[in-house]
Amino acid sequence: MKKELCSVAKNFTFSIDVDKKLALFDISGSIAHVQMLVKQKIIKNHDGKKIISGLKKIRDEIRNNSFVFKENDEDIHTAIERRLNELVGSVAGKMHTARSRNDQVVLDEKLYLKNVMPEIENAISSLQSVLVDKADAYFDICIPEFTHFQPAQPVLFSHHLLAFVEMFERDKQRIQDCLKRVDICPLGACACAGTSFPVDPEFVAQKLTFQQVFRNSIDAVSDRDFILETLAVNAMLMLHLSRMAEELIIWHNPLIGFVELPDEFCTGSSIMPQKKNPDVLELIRGKTSTIIGNLTGMFTLIKALPLSYNRDLQEDKRFLFESCEISHLSLILMAEIMKGTKINREKMENACHYGYIEATDIAEFLSGKGIPFRQAHHIVAKIVGFACEKGVRLFELKDTELKKLGIDDDTINFIKNLDVHKSIHLKRSPGSTGIKQVKEEVKRWKNILK
Numbered sequence: 504m505k506k507e508l509c510s511v512a513k514n515f516t517f518s519i520d521v522d523k524k525l526a527l528f529d530i531s532g533s534i535a536h537v538q539m540l541v542k543q544k545i546i547k548n549h550d551g552k553k554i555i556s557g558l559k560k561i562r563d564e565i566r567n568n569s570f571v572f573k574e575n576d577e578d579i580h581t582a583i584e585r586r587l588n589e590l591v592g593s594v595a596g597k598m599h600t601a602r603s604r605n606d607q608v609v610l611d612e613k614l615y616l617k618n619v620m621p622e623i624e625n626a627i628s629s630l631q632s633v634l635v636d637k638a639d640a641y642f643d644i645c646i647p648e649f650t651h652f653q654p655a656q657p658v659l660f661s662h663h664l665l666a667f668v669e670m671f672e673r674d675k676q677r678i679q680d681c682l683k684r685v686d687i688c689p690l691g692a693c694a695c696a697g698t699s700f701p702v703d704p705e706f707v708a709q710k711l712t713f714q715q716v717f718r719n720s721i722d723a724v725s726d727r728d729f730i731l732e733t734l735a736v737n738a739m740l741m742l743h744l745s746r747m748a749e750e751l752i753i754w755h756n757p758l759i760g761f762v763e764l765p766d767e768f769c770t771g772s773s774i775m776p777q778k779k780n781p782d783v784l785e786l787i788r789g790k791t792s793t794i795i796g797n798l799t800g801m802f803t804l805i806k807a808l809p810l811s812y813n814r815d816l817q818e819d820k821r822f823l824f825e826s827c828e829i830s831h832l833s834l835i836l837m838a839e840i841m842k843g844t845k846i847n848r849e850k851m852e853n854a855c856h857y858g859y860i861e862a863t864d865i866a867e868f869l870s871g872k873g874i875p876f877r878q879a880h881h882i883v884a885k886i887v888g889f890a891c892e893k894g895v896r897l898f899e900l901k902d903t904e905l906k907k908l909g910i911d912d913d914t915i916n917f918i919k920n921l922d923v924h925k926s927i928h929l930k931r932s933p934g935s936t937g938i939k940q941v942k943e944e945v946k947r948w949k950n951i952l953k
């Protein structure tokens with residue numbers, strides 16, 4: 504090529520603003536690569552030493568923020584090589600022997616993920632711990648569990664909190680699983696065909712703590728499944744956070760008042776002095792859309808992309824960094840918010856008095872006596888309909904009224920003694936809201952998370 508890239512095209516193609524985040528990973532990768540080149544006698548020992556000492560200087564500059572980016576630094580790889588040249592001279596040019604930016608960039612991204620995904624996993628564990636501690640501290644509070652967002656059945660508040668702990672556990676499992684595919688070192692694939700130099704990809708992989716080495720150079724430079732998976736894992740994690748945020752927002756509404764959110768994570772209104780708005784939670788909910796958008800963006804980027812490396816792939820980093828950063832921060836914030844959230848026992852237990860949420864227990868009692876469940880359901884529907892018309896709760900119905908509805912003495916006695924606590928005590932199936940079951944779960948989670 505005879506001419507330089509035109510300046511508008513330059514701005515359009517440069518990625519330094521985004522990929523400078525990879526600087527330290529890029530340097531680690533380069534050091535391992537140069538060590539391999541020396542070991543394999545591809546470059547001389549003293550050249551290797553010079554290059555590595557230069558790379559270490561650059562690492563310091565990056566760490567103490569004194570690295571100066573220049574106008575022609577297209578991406579982080581070229582910026583570091585340019586600086587290396589300034590520091591150690593033309594020997595810097597030997598660093599890129601038997602390597603291409605195509606395998607280098609995949610390596611950097613994988614090193615980034617090997618670093619950031621465990622941090623996200625830890626943040627999930629911290630949030631789980633807060634939830635389990637709350638479940639323990641408020642173990643016996645009853646709330647109406649909703650289905651169709653209508654009062655359904657009484658449950659322990661702790662049982663409800665542990666539902667979130669379960670879903671976050673799956674997120675951690677998904678992180679672990681997708682890290683298996685991140686853990687394949689691509690270095691040595693070079694541009695797409697490998698190299699005529701006697702490289703040792705196994706050595707580099709070990710230095711950089713990768714479990715495996717790529718098996719196909721074309722796949723190694725064109726594969727971005729590991730980013731898709733990461734984005735999908737992040738998207739699901741954020742979905743979970745958005746569901747939790749939504750419930751807290753609803754619970755914080757004074758009409759419901761199950762909780763009061765901590766001041767430090769709420770804002771006032773510029774016009775309505777009484778307001779305490781759950782902005783942070785709203786933004787966790789809102790930013791979930793960005794994460795889902797990034798996943799869609801990444802799918803669209805890869806769709807129908809021919810093998811092997813294409814410059815389109817450069818766009819993957821925007822999605823990747825943004826998604827990881829948002830989900831990590833959201834987790835940290837959610838844990839803090841949950842920690843500082845005040846639980847209103849009275850409001851929760853009062854809410855159990857609406858909606859006849861013990862009705863299912865009567866139907867189960869009747870069918871326990873041999874009445875087919877469908878029929879029992881029908882009978883209880885009649886009782887509830889009657890109580891509803893009178894505007895009383897089930898235990899307030901008079902014996903005579905229940906008798907008129909065809910209810911026997913035994914069942915009347917059951918209804919009279921039925922309240923939400925009794926309802927919960929009756930639950931004994933595995934995984935239910937029964938006292939014993941939930942107590943064991945709290946204990947189990949405490950053990951897992953300690």
Ligand code: ARG
Nearest residue numbers: 518578604605608814816817
């Ligand atoms: N900045 C590029 C990226 O992120 C690095 C690889 C460039 N490779 C190339 N053949 N131009 O994908």
